[in-house]
Amino acid sequence: MESKTEYQYEADVVIVGAGNAAMCAALAAQEQGARVIVLEKSPEKERGGNTTYTHGSIRFAYNGTPDIQAIIPDLAEEDLQVTDFGSYSEEQYYEDLCRMTNYKTDPELASILTGESFETMKWLTKHHIQFIPIYGRQAFKINGIFKFWGGMILESVGGGHGLVEALHNEASSQGVRILYGTMAIELLHGDEGIQGVRVKEKGRSKTIRAKAVVMASGGFHANVEMRTKYLGPKWDVVHTRGSRYNTGEGIQMALDIGALSAGNWSMAHAVTGDRYLPDFQEGFQRLSYPFGILVNSDGKRFLDEGADFRNYTYAKYGRLILEQKDNFAWQVFDGKVSHLLREEYKGKQVTKVKANSLEELADKMEGVDKEKFLEEMVRYNEAIDDVVPFNPNEKDGRGTKGIDVPKTNWANCIDTAPFEAYAVTCGITFTFGGLKINERAEVQNTMYQKINGLYAAGEAAGGLFYDNYPGGAGLMAGAVFGKIAGEQAAHYVKAELTAKV
Numbered sequence: 001m002e003s004k005t006e007y008q009y010e011a012d013v014v015i016v017g018a019g020n021a022a023m024c025a026a027l028a029a030q031e032q033g034a035r036v037i038v039l040e041k042s043p044e045k046e047r048g049g050n051t052t053y054t055h056g057s058i059r060f061a062y063n064g065t066p067d068i069q070a071i072i073p074d075l076a077e078e079d080l081q082v083t084d085f086g087s088y089s090e091e092q093y094y095e096d097l098c099r100m101t102n103y104k105t106d107p108e109l110a111s112i113l114t115g116e117s118f119e120t121m122k123w124l125t126k127h128h129i130q131f132i133p134i135y136g137r138q139a140f141k142i143n144g145i146f147k148f149w150g151g152m153i154l155e156s157v158g159g160g161h162g163l164v165e166a167l168h169n170e171a172s173s174q175g176v177r178i179l180y181g182t183m184a185i186e187l188l189h190g191d192e193g194i195q196g197v198r199v200k201e202k203g204r205s206k207t208i209r210a211k212a213v214v215m216a217s218g219g220f221h222a223n224v225e226m227r228t229k230y231l232g233p234k235w236d237v238v239h240t241r242g243s244r245y246n247t248g249e250g251i252q253m254a255l256d257i258g259a260l261s262a263g264n265w266s267m268a269h270a271v272t273g274d275r276y277l278p279d280f281q282e283g284f285q286r287l288s289y290p291f292g293i294l295v296n297s298d299g300k301r302f303l304d305e306g307a308d309f310r311n312y313t314y315a316k317y318g319r320l321i322l323e324q325k326d327n328f329a330w331q332v333f334d335g336k337v338s339h340l341l342r343e344e345y346k347g348k349q350v351t352k353v354k355a356n357s358l359e360e361l362a363d364k365m366e367g368v369d370k371e372k373f374l375e376e377m378v379r380y381n382e383a384i385d386d387v388v389p390f391n392p393n394e395k396d397g398r399g400t401k402g403i404d405v406p407k408t409n410w411a412n413c414i415d416t417a418p419f420e421a422y423a424v425t426c427g428i429t430f431t432f433g434g435l436k437i438n439e440r441a442e443v444q445n446t447m448y449q450k451i452n453g454l455y456a457a458g459e460a461a462g463g464l465f466y467d468n469y470p471g472g473a474g475l476m477a478g479a480v481f482g483k484i485a486g487e488q489a490a491h492y493v494k495a496e497l498t499a500k501v
């Protein structure tokens with residue numbers, strides 16, 4: 001039975017959040033003829049959640065250059081001639097998800113993500129979202145050819161800001177209504193399912209009548225209490241990346257009406273980044289570690305910097321720094337590889353020391369045991385198998401031999417001045433735990449039945465990522481399941497209205 005609530009707004013579908021998953025849901029629902037209202041708790045100038053903070057790098061399955069041309073029809077002939085995009089099949093994508101998550105990923109959701117990724121990319125371009133190849137960060141020019149690695153080859157024009165702007169421009173041109181500074185605080189529901197949402201708009205409680213709600217409100221990485229509760233000790237004090245508005249209440253609201261939780265609640269995407277940068281600031285990450293080494297306060301290496309392409313290791317290496325004493329480490333490079341360092345190493349707010357010898361460098365590396373560090377450098381340099389040629393574009397197998405913490409690829413002696421070291425710490429990006437959804441993005445309850453009218457997508461849905469994560473899968477998951485959620489929500493409302501006539 002419907003409650004006697006007074007409603008200030010009315011819509012068919014309400015979307016909670018205005019990031020990538022939410023805006024894909026909004027576009028898809030509107031496309032199916034639904035009247036859509038998007039709720040965004042941040043002010044308009046901070047809209048876009050974590051999506052704004054991304055590079056817009058997105059991972060999808062494709063079959064060679066013709067598929068890339070289907071997404072970027074105006075790729076210049078001269079670029080095509082010097083680019084090897086390779087290919088990335090649905091099976092490879094699926095296998096990467098399995099491998100990264102130690103085979104814990106939800107097989108149904110993983111098949112949908114990988115199987116729908118290319119079609120969803122085409123759908124995005126139909127909605128005027130533009131992409132470009134990620135030259136420089138995902139491919140180096142070797143012998144005149146850019147050869148891409150790791151399956152993630154495109155990014156949105158203008159990065160995360162560009163993606164959010166393009167999604168919002170498209171949504172407003174399609175008539176989607178967005179309420180900024182409006183926070184969803186409660187789901188209204190009865191025996192038949194969702195009835196609407198209670199919100200706080202500029203401090204006032206209001207209600208929106210709607211038969212369907214898509215929860216696309218992100219995860220809880222910016223909620224210190226939930227971080228500590230679910231991820232454990234030390235996670236309260238980690239550097240916090242991305243949006244300060246992803247505080248988990250969207251997930252909590254659904255749990256409060258009986259939704260089932262899913263996924264890896266005790267793990268999160270966490271990377272290595274500048275030790276002293278304030279929270280929520282862009283430019284935190286330091287991701288060129290495969291070409292150097294990391295040492296802790298004991299001067300010791302503690303992880304395999306070259307275990308895989310950085311797309312496959314960066315999301316879990318933040319956590320390994322958090323496990324070190326005082327949650328810090330130094331990344332060390334020498335003059336042979338400094339030209340390979342990513343843009344983020346060149347900015348002004350970079351905690352960096354430079355020296356002409358390793359001894360001088362060690363003196364400058366705050367908090368590091370100098371003697372032990374110099375001993376570690378001798379051990380490391382002696383362990384390198386330099387018969388194998390160095391090639392940053394592929395897993396070159398140039399590794400170490402006979403040391404406790406091996407480096408599997410891209411191992412070079414650190415022996416050429418100038419030497420550089422960067423102080424890094426752990427920074428949390430987003431959380432893996434969320435709501436249980438099925439193949440139609442319908443939120444399940446604890447009796448394993450759908451909650452009529454409730455959908456979830458993006459970080460708010462759990463089950464895809466465990467322990468680790470393949471770079472670029474976050475935006476793709478948001479787009480694939482956001483689109484499905486929006487379509488399904490619109491169909492559900494249409495069916496409900498038809499049934500009533």
Ligand SMILES: Cc1cc2nc3c(=O)[nH]c(=O)nc-3n(C[C@H](O)[C@H](O)[C@H](O)COP(=O)(O)OP(=O)(O)OC[C@H]3O[C@@H](n4cnc5c(N)ncnc54)[C@H](O)[C@@H]3O)c2cc1C
Binds near residue numbers: 185429459460
């Ligand atoms: C620095 C950084 C770099 C990244 N780089 C990449 C990358 O290159 N490629 C990639 O695939 N992924 C990347 N990610 C991960 C990616 O950002 C996320 O996986 C993805 O953007 C999540 O999208 P979403 O729509 O689920 O959440 P978000 O984009 O975070 O949107 C959630 C929105 O919900 C709003 N909200 C929260 N609670 C409420 C409420 N109660 N009421 C109303 N609104 C609410 C928030 O304000 C926010 O706007 C990166 C993340 C960060 C932080």
